[in-house]
Amino acid sequence: MYPPHHYGGYELLWESAVEHLRSRGHTAEVLTTDTRTSDATGDPDYVHRELRWHLRDARFESIGPRAALRLARHNHKTLERHLRRMQPDVVAWWSMGGLTMTMLESVRRRRLPAVACVIDEWLDYGRSVDPWLSLFTGPRRGRLAPLGRLTGLPASIDFDGAATYVFASDYLRRHASADGFRLHSTSLANPGIDPAYLDPAPERDWQWRLLYLGRLDPRKGVHTAIEALSRLPGAAHLDIVGGWDAGEERRLRAVANDLGVEDRVAFHGHRERDGLVKAYGDADAVVFPVVWEEPWGLVPLEAMGRGRPVVATGRGGSAEYLRAGENCLLFEAGDGRSLADALQRLADDAELRRRLREGGLATAARYTQPAFNDAVEDALAHVLRSRRT
Numbered sequence: 001m002y003p004p005h006h007y008g009g010y011e012l013l014w015e016s017a018v019e020h021l022r023s024r025g026h027t028a029e030v031l032t033t034d035t036r037t038s039d040a041t042g043d044p045d046y047v048h049r050e051l052r053w054h055l056r057d058a059r060f061e062s063i064g065p066r067a068a069l070r071l072a073r074h075n076h077k078t079l080e081r082h083l084r085r086m087q088p089d090v091v092a093w094w095s096m097g098g099l100t101m102t103m104l105e106s107v108r109r110r111r112l113p114a115v116a117c118v119i120d121e122w123l124d125y126g127r128s129v130d131p132w133l134s135l136f137t138g139p140r141r142g143r144l145a146p147l148g149r150l151t152g153l154p155a156s157i158d159f160d161g162a163a164t165y166v167f168a169s170d171y172l173r174r175h176a177s178a179d180g181f182r183l184h185s186t187s188l189a190n191p192g193i194d195p196a197y198l199d200p201a202p203e204r205d206w207q208w209r210l211l212y213l214g215r216l217d218p219r220k221g222v223h224t225a226i227e228a229l230s231r232l233p234g235a236a237h238l239d240i241v242g243g244w245d246a247g248e249e250r251r252l253r254a255v256a257n258d259l260g261v262e263d264r265v266a267f268h269g270h271r272e273r274d275g276l277v278k279a280y281g282d283a284d285a286v287v288f289p290v291v292w293e294e295p296w297g298l299v300p301l302e303a304m305g306r307g308r309p310v311v312a313t314g315r316g317g318s319a320e321y322l323r324a325g326e327n328c329l330l331f332e333a334g335d336g337r338s339l340a341d342a343l344q345r346l347a348d349d350a351e352l353r354r355r356l357r358e359g360g361l362a363t364a365a366r367y368t369q370p371a372f373n374d375a376v377e378d379a380l381a382h383v384l385r386s387r388r389t
Contacts, residue, residue, distance in 0.1 A: 227336030
């Protein structure tokens with residue numbers, strides 16, 4: 001997806017990188033899916049919403065071989081048409097999870113240089129949720145092998161030869177290696193926050209206003225925050241800002257109801273940047289209760305930039321900048337009691353809140369969107385120079 005139709009930070013990073021490239025005089029165009037949200041904002045002429053995927057209601061639906069072929073054929077034809085029209089010098093791949101990943105192979109066979117920005121685990125899960133590629137990697141691969149030759153579409157991918165890979169965190173790079181990817185050309189570019197978040201809100205007396213901000217996804221651990229709320233004083237209130245999965249919202253509402261805290265939890269839905277900036281400023285603390293290995297995590301950095309203490313699990317890539325007692329408090333993933341204890345500790349210790357605020361402000365200033373955009377531009381320029389040489 002691509003803004004304004006999006007639900008998370010990955011898409012905003014992509015948009016920021018594209019706008020940065022265009023501001024530097026490059027011709028940069030976007031090819032993305034035809035998925036739309038309720039946003040009525042129109043697109044500029046360099047954004048093409050023509051790719052298709054099988055995402056429905058935040059889930060990848062199961063489709064058969066014929067539908068998989070139709071989907072792959074449409075996406076490959078769409079890509080080829082834009083490549084012929086634009087004749088690009090270099091291709092940048094962003095989140096390919098759920099799309100026809102063999103498009104990477106098509107670009108490789110054209111001998112076009114490419115950079116793959118890996119800001120989540122799309123290299124891994126993308127192979128299994130791509131209905132076309134999975135036909136040739138699962139138990140049916142021997143029987144269906146002739147299908148790839150008959151259609152003329154790639155049925156496999158030389159990942160190492162397809163791109164130079166820019167990983168958002170060392171965790172993601174190590175994860176790719178553990179999953180069997182033997183990639184010889186890699187680098188790191190830590191995602192950064194929009195400078196609008198580098199604006200500390202005034203310090204405030206503790207009022208038990210807690211904030212979760214992000215997609216509604218079981219892996220994000222929002223249920224842990226609701227459980228913690230049930231262990232905190234009655235004045236404690238949890239604001240949940242984010243959308244994506246209506247089924248997960250219903251489940252979380254049921255959890256709050258079962259725990260008797262439904263009147264202390266407010267669901268605010270998806271908000272754009274100005275609303276997010278305000279939400280951070282209105283909070284006493286921001287919880288980041290992820291239970292999966294977070295690829296990086298922008299929410300803690302945004303909260304730090306706004307001068308709000310963060311309580312997090314510190315899993316995955318987020319462990320590369322979260323420091324317990326310096327810029328955050330850490331708790332055990334999935335443990336509502338541990339989260340409640342950490343929040344109570346914050347409430348009782350104004351000096352601790354001030355120390356985390358200072359450490360957080362220093363941390364946020366090191367991870368900015370402009371620095372990330374420069375790294376993306378450098379990676380594109382480097383691969384292009386190398387290929388020309």
